[in-house]
Amino acid sequence: xxxxxxxxxxxxxxxxxxxxxxxxxxxxxxxxxxxxxxxxxxxxxxxxxxxxxxxxxxxxxxxxxxxxxxxxxxxxxxxxxxxxxxxxxxxxxxxxxxxxxxxxxxxxxxxxxxxxxxxxxxxxxxxxxxxxxxxxxxxxxxxxxxxxxxxxxxxxxxxxxxxxxxxxxxxxxxxxxxxxxxxxxxxxxxxxxxxxxxxxxxxxxxx
Amino acid sequence: xxxxxxxxxxxxxxxxxxxxxxxxxxxxxxxxxxxxxxxxxxxxxxxxxxxxxxxxxxxxxxxxxxxxxxxxxxxxxxxxxxxxxxxxxxxxxxxxxxxxxxxxxxxxxxxxxxxxxxxxxxxxxxxxxxxxxxxxxxxxxxxxxxxxxxxxxxxxxxxxxxxxxxxxxxxxxxxxxxxxxxxxxxxxxxxxxxxxxxxxxxxxxxxxxxxxxxxxxxxxxxxxxxxxxxxxxxxxxxxxxxxxxxxxxxxxxxxxxxxxxxxxxxxxxxxxxxxxxxxxxxxxxxxxxxxxxxxxxxxxxxxxxxxxxxxxxxxxxxxxxxxxxxxxxxxxxxxxxxxxxxxxxxxxxxxxxxxxxxxxxxxxxxxxxxxxxxxxxxxxxxxxxxxxxxxxxxxxxxxxxxxxxxxxxxxxxxxxxxxxxxxxxxxxxxxxxxxxxxxxxxxxxxxxxxxxxxxxxxxxxxxxxxx
Numbered sequence: 098x099x100x101x102x103x104x105x106x107x108x109x110x111x112x113x114x115x116x117x118x119x120x121x122x123x124x125x126x127x128x129x130x131x132x133x134x135x136x137x138x139x140x141x142x143x144x145x146x147x148x149x150x151x152x153x154x155x156x157x158x159x160x161x162x163x164x165x166x167x168x169x170x171x172x173x174x175x176x177x178x179x180x181x182x183x184x185x186x187x188x189x190x191x192x193x194x195x196x197x198x199x200x201x202x203x204x205x206x207x208x209x210x211x212x213x214x215x216x217x218x219x220x221x222x223x224x225x226x227x228x229x230x231x232x233x234x235x236x237x238x239x240x241x242x243x244x245x246x247x248x249x250x251x252x253x254x255x256x257x258x259x260x261x262x263x264x265x266x267x268x269x270x271x272x273x274x275x276x277x278x279x280x281x282x283x284x285x286x287x288x289x290x291x292x293x294x295x296x297x298x299x300x301x302x303x304x
Numbered sequence: 305x306x307x308x309x310x311x312x313x314x315x316x317x318x319x320x321x322x323x324x325x326x327x328x329x330x331x332x333x334x335x336x337x338x339x340x341x342x343x344x345x346x347x348x349x350x351x352x353x354x355x356x357x358x359x360x361x362x363x364x365x366x367x368x369x370x371x372x373x374x375x376x377x378x379x380x381x382x383x384x385x386x387x388x389x390x391x392x393x394x395x396x397x398x399x400x401x402x403x404x405x406x407x408x409x410x411x412x413x414x415x416x417x418x419x420x421x422x423x424x425x426x427x428x429x430x431x432x433x434x435x436x437x438x439x440x441x442x443x444x445x446x447x448x449x450x451x452x453x454x455x456x457x458x459x460x461x462x463x464x465x466x467x468x469x470x471x472x473x474x475x476x477x478x479x480x481x482x483x484x485x486x487x488x489x490x491x492x493x494x495x496x497x498x499x500x501x502x503x504x505x506x507x508x509x510x511x512x513x514x515x516x517x518x519x520x521x522x523x524x525x526x527x528x529x530x531x532x533x534x535x536x537x538x539x540x541x542x543x544x545x546x547x548x549x550x551x552x553x554x555x556x557x558x559x560x561x562x563x564x565x566x567x568x569x570x571x572x573x574x575x576x577x578x579x580x581x582x583x584x585x586x587x588x589x590x591x592x593x594x595x596x597x598x599x600x601x602x603x604x605x606x607x608x609x610x611x612x613x614x615x616x617x618x619x620x621x622x623x624x625x626x627x628x629x630x631x632x633x634x635x636x637x638x639x640x641x642x643x644x645x646x647x648x649x650x651x652x653x654x655x656x657x658x659x660x661x662x663x664x665x666x667x668x669x670x671x672x673x674x675x676x677x678x679x680x681x682x683x684x685x686x687x688x689x690x691x692x693x694x695x696x697x698x699x700x701x702x703x704x705x706x707x708x709x710x711x712x713x714x715x716x717x718x719x720x721x722x723x724x725x726x727x728x729x730x731x732x733x734x735x736x737x738x739x740x741x742x743x744x745x746x747x748x749x750x751x752x753x754x755x756x757x758x759x760x761x762x763x764x765x766x767x768x769x770x771x
Contacts, residue, residue, distance in 0.1 A: 296559065296562065
């Protein structure tokens with residue numbers, strides 16, 4: 098996983114609530130066995146006509162947002178399906194940071210696992226950042242994770258909250274499986290104790 | 305010790321270690337695996353040279369991609385076939401128990417788990433699928449995870465988690481004729497909204513919930529995620545124990561008695577704290593359905609489609625108008641009487657034997673309306689066989705329904721069962737998002753009985769007129 102330190106990028110405004118993960122990546126594109134290559138299908142239904150041509154009004158089809166690295170939306174971003182293909186598609190498109198007033202829980206988690214920083218900010222601030230984003234290349238935002246601030250084009254800094262463990266993993270680009278396996282002794286002890294106190298826990302074995 | 309909720313008790317009993325910032329290493333009892341969200345996780349294990357820690361706590365099935373037509377024929381779509389073959393290679397390599405396509409025990413993972421006694425009360429259960437919340441009906445903490453977390457569970461049998469907040473949804477009273485668990489859950493989602501449960505685990509309680517059979521409780525917990533909650537729960541009781549008893553992977557004999565004694569301790573303590581409580585009266589819930597492209601767009605079947613002009617927030621008004629346009633409906637239009645093209649009875653929400661019986665009771669002696677394609681997709685091979693023993697297949701086939709093999713099917717259209725653009729579907733599934741059942745498809749979520757009513761009349765219909 099790539100580290101996330103400081104990102105300065107074009108931000109795409111998408112002022113909609115409840116953007117579900119089916120919308121971010123429809124189910125028919127989930128047949129891949131890889132993580133890469135999904136960017137071309139990101140927001141497929143919003144981005145393309147049935148004949149495959151681009152919908153010119155959709156923000157990610159317009160310059161300079163084709164190169165957006167940040168996406169700003171309204172409430173409940175990423176609701177619905179747990180598919181990690183949604184952050185994979187965003188990442189493959191080039192999005193490293195998503196900003197919204199609220200996120201669905203599973204999508205929020207999945208972002209961190211892929212080096213995407215999800216930032217919760219109040220709706221009025223998201224709207225102000227969307228106004229910045231509408232300036233296009235003149236409205237680049239900077240996200241500084243170590244300092245936990247979003248820097249607007251006029252230099253104003255907006256603080257955001259992040260869980261310390263997640264911040265650490267993102268800044269270092271660390272795989273959390275490796276972190277957890279440092280506690281393998283505790284896991285084995287727990288398993289053994291459970292076998293004693295709950296002998297009725299069955300094993301799944303198919304002959 | 306302070307009074308604890310059902311969620312608190314299951315959580316506490318699975319914490320391996322608490323890290324400095326409050327994150328817990330949470331032990332996972334059951335890991336359910338399917339073909340769509342697992343290949344990258346198996347690949348990750350392989351790349352890092354890690355082993356799968358507990359194959360004997362893991363079960364794999366194929367469900368999302370599988371055709372629901374003749375299973376003896378080769379799978380036509382090459383990418384679907386590849387995903388299924390990839391799973392089969394992976395379960396062999398890592399020694400994971402697996403119900404293959406031609407096994408009677410194959411089916412939708414959230415139907416198979418409880419049916420086989422793999423999902424048990426008091427457990428933590430995860431799967432790379434948001435509808436894992438279904439298993440909460442057993443009194444288990446069950447939630448969906450992404451593929452990176454699938455790999456994390458494979459490698460460590462744990463997840464890094466922060467505790468959720470506790471919400472209790474209480475439904476009291478007696479359901480009216482034609483009103484089912486699906487109507488109750490849609491009414492709850494309509495009340496709290498699709499983000500109302502974000503950050504919470506919802507415990508469903510009250511006399512109405514207690515009175516539901518396990519299939520009904522699974523329908524309720526299944527759609528917890530549509531209310532934004534990762535997990536739903538129902539406290540295990542005699543209904544639960546009767547359901548579990550004798551199932552293939554459930555504890556047997558003395559071990560079962562020991563387990564029941566433990567499961568009985570899981571119910572919330574008197575005075576346990578809930579961060580939020582929502583109350584509904586069963587008598588206030590009519591048969592309902594969704595009109596729009598979010599599961600919260602719930603209206604009574606006797607109701608009308610809302611008018612965006614009544615919405616003051618500009619962004620919300622635009623979104624309502626977009627939903628109306630997508631759904632091909634007009635503001636103020638009566639929802640009953642809207643013609644349907646397709647009726648889908650199936651999915652992890654409503655494909656159990658009880659659901660099929662409910663639909664069949666409406667269909668019996670009637671015929672599918674001209675021009676309507678109606679299909680029944682049982683949740684598992686076991687459900688299908690049971691239905692055939694009861695003659696339900698004849699009821700559906702004689703009425704002009706398709707009677708298909710088990711799988712996720714038209715709930716999400718990863719297999720060939722898809723809507724074409726503009727087609728309107730009365731569906732017992734769980735999501736009505738744009739394009740969910742196929743690009744341009746229009747989905748109305750409703751109960752199996754209401755779906756059956758739409759099939760035989762050819763339009764969205766108040767099922768009470770057919771009882």
